[in-house]
Amino acid sequence: MLTIKDLAKKAGVSYATVSRALNNHPEVNEETRRKIVKLAGDCGYRPNAIAQGLVKKETKTIGLLIPDITNPFYPEIARGVEDAANETGYTVFLCNTNWSVERELNYLTVLKQKQVDGIIIAPIHDFKDHFDLWVKSAVFISRVNFPKYTSILIDNIRGSQMAVEYLINKGHCHIAFIGGQKHIWDNQDRLQGYQQAMAMHNLAINPVYIQNGDFKRESGHVMMKKLLACEAPPSAVFAANDLLALGAIQAINEQGLAIPKDIAVVGFDDIEFASLPEIQLTTVAQPKYDMGKLALLTLIDQIKGGDDILNKKILLEPELVIRKTS
Amino acid sequence: MLTIKDLAKKAGVSYATVSRALNNHPEVNEETRRKIVKLAGDCGYRPNAIAQGLVKKETKTIGLLIPDITNPFYPEIARGVEDAANETGYTVFLCNTNWSVERELNYLTVLKQKQVDGIIIAPIHDFKDHFDLWVKSAVFISRVNFPKYTSILIDNIRGSQMAVEYLINKGHCHIAFIGGQKHIWDNQDRLQGYQQAMAMHNLAINPVYIQNGDFKRESGHVMMKKLLACEAPPSAVFAANDLLALGAIQAINEQGLAIPKDIAVVGFDDIEFASLPEIQLTTVAQPKYDMGKLALLTLIDQIKGGDDILNKKILLEPELVIRKTS
DNA sequence: GTGAAAGCGCTAACAT
DNA sequence: ATGTTAGCGCTTTCAC
Numbered sequence: 072m073l074t075i076k077d078l079a080k081k082a083g084v085s086y087a088t089v090s091r092a093l094n095n096h097p098e099v100n101e102e103t104r105r106k107i108v109k110l111a112g113d114c115g116y117r118p119n120a121i122a123q124g125l126v127k128k129e130t131k132t133i134g135l136l137i138p139d140i141t142n143p144f145y146p147e148i149a150r151g152v153e154d155a156a157n158e159t160g161y162t163v164f165l166c167n168t169n170w171s172v173e174r175e176l177n178y179l180t181v182l183k184q185k186q187v188d189g190i191i192i193a194p195i196h197d198f199k200d201h202f203d204l205w206v207k208s209a210v211f212i213s214r215v216n217f218p219k220y221t222s223i224l225i226d227n228i229r230g231s232q233m234a235v236e237y238l239i240n241k242g243h244c245h246i247a248f249i250g251g252q253k254h255i256w257d258n259q260d261r262l263q264g265y266q267q268a269m270a271m272h273n274l275a276i277n278p279v280y281i282q283n284g285d286f287k288r289e290s291g292h293v294m295m296k297k298l299l300a301c302e303a304p305p306s307a308v309f310a311a312n313d314l315l316a317l318g319a320i321q322a323i324n325e326q327g328l329a330i331p332k333d334i335a336v337v338g339f340d341d342i343e344f345a346s347l348p349e350i351q352l353t354t355v356a357q358p359k360y361d362m363g364k365l366a367l368l369t370l371i372d373q374i375k376g377g378d379d380i381l382n383k384k385i386l387l388e389p390e391l392v393i394r395k396t397s
Numbered sequence: 398m399l400t401i402k403d404l405a406k407k408a409g410v411s412y413a414t415v416s417r418a419l420n421n422h423p424e425v426n427e428e429t430r431r432k433i434v435k436l437a438g439d440c441g442y443r444p445n446a447i448a449q450g451l452v453k454k455e456t457k458t459i460g461l462l463i464p465d466i467t468n469p470f471y472p473e474i475a476r477g478v479e480d481a482a483n484e485t486g487y488t489v490f491l492c493n494t495n496w497s498v499e500r501e502l503n504y505l506t507v508l509k510q511k512q513v514d515g516i517i518i519a520p521i522h523d524f525k526d527h528f529d530l531w532v533k534s535a536v537f538i539s540r541v542n543f544p545k546y547t548s549i550l551i552d553n554i555r556g557s558q559m560a561v562e563y564l565i566n567k568g569h570c571h572i573a574f575i576g577g578q579k580h581i582w583d584n585q586d587r588l589q590g591y592q593q594a595m596a597m598h599n600l601a602i603n604p605v606y607i608q609n610g611d612f613k614r615e616s617g618h619v620m621m622k623k624l625l626a627c628e629a630p631p632s633a634v635f636a637a638n639d640l641l642a643l644g645a646i647q648a649i650n651e652q653g654l655a656i657p658k659d660i661a662v663v664g665f666d667d668i669e670f671a672s673l674p675e676i677q678l679t680t681v682a683q684p685k686y687d688m689g690k691l692a693l694l695t696l697i698d699q700i701k702g703g704d705d706i707l708n709k710k711i712l713l714e715p716e717l718v719i720r721k722t723s
Numbered sequence: 724g725t726g727a728a729a730g731c732g733c734t735a736a737c738a739t
Numbered sequence: 740a741t742g743t744t745a746g747c748g749c750t751t752t753c754a755c
Contacts, residue, residue, distance in 0.1 A: 085725065099725080145472075149491065317673060452732085
């Protein structure tokens with residue numbers, strides 16, 4: 072591996088000069104700079120980012136913690152993060168927590184060791200106060216209970232209200248909610264939006280109409296089967312994400328029931344596959360790619376800037392996309 | 398940030414001893430080790446991995462280069478890579494090349510600078526010989542033309558043959574191929590498998606039946622529309638991946654034609670959404686998750702081992718999953 | 724404008 | 740068994 076010293080030897084200057092030339096320090100002679108830059112190009116010299124990181128205490132690296140890369144919602148986010156990272160010179164560690172708290176925690180310590188400049192996280196548990204021990208800069212893709220950090224997310228409550236009100240306006244009054252893990256913020260807020268919409272229209276909620284599982288398709292399938300098996304099955308279901316909605320649709324079809332005639336279904340996220348002609352899922356859309364991009368840019372601001380940009384809460388507007396399942 | 402020297406001071410030993418204790422060197426006194434380990438735990442001390450990387454010339458970090466994280470095929474791979482990386486103590490850089498050669502090349506230099514121990518790559522272009530300038534260890538998720546590196550992939554030709562032969566046995570003789578970028582290995586091999594199967598059954602291929610675009614859904618839509626518009630539309634289509642198949646299905650439906658009655662469709666990959674009840678796409682399955690895991694483990698072997706494991710070619714068996722679109 | 728030298732946090736060879 | 744020291748590749752004072 073070619074080092075800065077090797078290059079300095081070839082150029083006949085001290086390696087400090089090479090460093091200055093390559094880092095565009097103004098004090099270096101224009102001619103020597105050109106010579107050095109040319110030489111570096113010819114030799115294919117690349118500064119060792121690890122060594123740079125050690126002295127500069129900045130690694131130009133961030134961590135992206137998400138629960139499930141397999142849910143098409145997250146790849147969109149990741150793509151946004153990654154595109155923006157690329158443009159700003161950062162590289163991103165992919166940390167798929169797999170809905171495991173242990174793994175989330177473990178990743179945090181690993182990322183700290185690897186000296187990332189910051190993290191973007193869609194958390195799966197409540198960090199309490201331990202969090203700031205681990206990272207200096209972070210942006211959350213979720214509501215977050217401690218004020219110190221920036222978060223960017225869509226208005227989950229509003230989105231859910233829109234979805235449920237739409238169903239109510241369509242004449243439904245037996246509307247069920249199928250959700251993911253109870254403790255996940257997104258789930259709580261979407262449940263709350265559902266409850267508020269029902270309350271605003273003086274609609275009672277049958278307790279069995281509120282189901283919680285996890286955010287995967289199979290879980291939607293299971294919960295919907297339960298709903299279908301109860302004495303008074305709902306005439307509509309609001310699912311806390313599209314994967315759950317897809318699972319619910321499957322259960323409904325297996326029962327021989329028609330969508331939306333017998334049961335209407337509305338999802339959340341608007342993953343790409345929701346728009347397939349065969350699916351045509353009505354759902355609450357999130358600007359996933361833009362959220363990813365924004366998260367990264369906000370994080371960079373925070374890394375660069377200092378305290379004044381902390382504690383920003385960026386709330387984006389959801390959009391109800393009406394298709395054929397409702 | 399707490400450093401090893403701070404810790405040494407607190408423990409009342411030299412920092413070399415701390416290093417030895419924490420790295421389980423045998424020569425250190427069992428009692429001092431326990432004391433140090435305890436202290437480190439209490440203080441929440443984590444060794445700086447950047448500093449470790451600099452001296453050990455090993456970063457416990459790898460790069461994963463894929464063309465499109467948005468295609469559900471790749472998240473499955475990524476999850477496999479990531480799970481295995483986690484178990485073996487590695488962290489992975491997500492490098493989404495976005496089908497851009499420039500970005501792929503750029504990532505290679507960035508990863509080199511960041512001193513990754515190796516890379517796993519689903520390449521989008523032919524590196525010629527420049528490649529070994531950049532990385533020491535690599536495994537390809539694709540066929541690869543230069544022998545020095547390990548590659549792991551399924552038998553694309555065989556898989557395509559299986560798919561096309563299945564269509565032929567179903568009585569089809571006007572079978573079209575819609576593919577991705579012409580120069581991508583996967584595409585070439587799948588095209589070849591298609592051609593071989595046709596030839597083996599003495600079936601002529603109408604040149605317009607071979608369409609190439611990119612590997613995205615919209616491209617499948619466009620290509621299928623073209624096929625539908627030609628004088629003698631095919632009675633079956635073999636798509637080089639599931640996204641293309643999904644796009645083709647959309648075009649067929651828009652024409653008011655029935656699947657599989659009027660036109661049969663077969664895809665490749667078996668992404669999760671191919672199995673949705675509403676889709677039920679017949680497709681050639683790849684063991685995506687296992688491929689990812691295997692790729693990572695093979696890479697580690699290579700990093701650790703040396704030359705003897707280079708140039709392994711691991712060819713996995715595809716499986717034809719017959720569903721409702723054929 | 725350039726060189727010499729210190730030091731980032733750690734490991735490992737060399738002493739003791 | 741433990742301490743001392745060199746050095747990984749780089750940036751950044753501090754001299755000149």
